[in-house]
Amino acid sequence: MSPTKRMTLKTVAARLGVSAATVSNAFNRPDQLSQARREEILAAAAALGYHGPDSRGRMLRTGRSGIIAMLLAENLFYSLSDSVASELIAGVAAQLDQHGHSLMLLPGRLEQSGGGVDMADGVIVYGLHGASSRILDLIAGRPAVAIDIDLPGIPAVHVDNYPASLALARHALRHPPQRVAIVGLRLTQSHVGQIGLEALLSADLTVTRRRLDGIFKALTEAAIDPDSVALWNVDQNTYEGCVPVVAALLDQPAASRPDLLICLSDRVALTAIDLAERRGLRVPEDLRITGFDGIAEGQRRRPRLTTVRQDSTTKGRLAAAMLLDLEPRRSRTLETELLIGDSAP
Template sequence: MPPSSRRITLKDLAARLGISTATVSNAFNRPDQLSPALRERILREAKAMGYSGPDAKARSLRTGRSRIIAVVLAESLTYSLNDAVASELLSGIAEVLDAHSHTLLLVSGRHHANRIPDSASIADGFIVYGLMPNLKMLADLPPQRPLVAVDFDIESCPTVHVDNEPASYAIACHALSSLPQRPAVINLRLTEQPCNGRITAEHRLLSAEYTITRHRLIGFQRAFKEQGIDPAQVPMWNVEENTFEVCVPVIEEILDLPKDQRPDLLMCMSDRIALTALTLAEQRGLRIPEDLSITGFDGIAEGQYRAPRLTTVRQDNVAKGRLAASMILGKEPMAPHRLETELIMGQTCPRPA
């Protein structure tokens, strides 16, 4: 046994087992190259000797690769892990990284306003995800490392999107086929300045270059025009964060309008917004869909397991994560990808009789 006064090395473990250092390295970094029995033997002896595995920084300096992929999130880690859409995407990313013996590092853009944290400096590549990630942080990413953007556009970078505009157009055409008298739209973070409430003429909307929700609004507005509805006459509200707590005051303002001003169709940019509207409408005794029709976007499980079942657009977030991870590892072409969605006909906005 090597002396306990110094750190156990990979060479020490290899000598102890009578095998090559490459074989020991494979047990930690490329387990698919070894039989399960041999890998188990190596890991068992490593534990007994107090060897925890190759040092990531040393390996990075030696090989130029850390086998770490960093995901830069627009939101806080707490929000991202609790949000159904974000957590499904991260699950897809982790699945691919696990299969290829890479480590996932999560970085929040909310808490590092000026630069990428030191912990991410050795990452082999970056996946940027979310609505309007921190642009200062993006500028600090190592330019020589591969980068994939998900639900966000970065100039000259490969992207993964769903068909936001045509999907929104399709669900809007369906919702408008019942000829609502007072349609309205609830957007998700679509104003240049923070606004958690009614959008007025003084508010400037972000362009489609900065947020996917503008693409969704474009789809809605195309359907309005085809139905002879002036988009400028359709009232819009904005929600700053896709959480129940932030949605509540906005939706309460809408539902508490006088009956002749209250919308009879709410077209929501996310399922979380739609489900919050559904809950608050039921608390007020409104009948769904007789008094109020509601549509969402995302297709999260919560909206499909409750009654009435939410009418929405389903996007495969796990598939988005798998694709982004495969691209960053060089398993898929580094090119723009757009995944198709599925219109789910629920009970909150059924087909017209």
């Protein structure tokens, strides 16, 4: 067991005086040799410091790796820090746990090499990707499922953003507001702060656009002109990313400050609750707030957030199940649930 040379199937076979095929069979196909021989070989291999066939060789030979890759929209750190992406990843993970697969996480901006997508048995593409033709090349020929994005020829898992936010906004507007403000997430290419309607990205470029459309519909129904509503935008779905925008919004003179704040993500809404309370504003008495996503954190703390629950865990689990052939591989739109909490009763 000296660290002189790495053991391989071949060297083990040579030492034992059997063929490589037999050693391989001992590890992978118990039925191909006698029990006694198998145990003898396994024991001898262990004694030699050989702990089983190397996956790299196996992978090249068999074409399967036991790995599912997730191609994330952002870099790894952001994706793991964003509650929604993180719940989604956990959902994928939950399915893989049951199936004995490993999870490979790949950042949105891949270098030339592709980061190893090509070792995956299947790939989940999450969210918007800059150069989507690049993505298609990378996953070419490999089973793939998209989440929150449409890619030609690839089944997608979506959530019913439009009707969900329509229902939520209708609820919020039953209490007639003086002034409404909307805080979106990635509604524009990059502008952070208050924005105009002309800067909006189209619905195929950002999920939140559909949510905004639902809200506009509800505003119109309530005889409020969407153009008259202040529209703000945040580009990072993290506490730190939301703070400056929400602070600017709340720090307006009382006369122009909203009394209804419709946020297009829970993270934005939770940041708003937090900053409002620090400023002595009562939620919902002085300021009613709604979110979108239904992340766990928002349902635990007081005041409980009024929001739409999209089950990110289920989304991830379903996409993984499709890749593992536990579910038919076809596009699905999952239903959401209106959660009426205390932030906008």
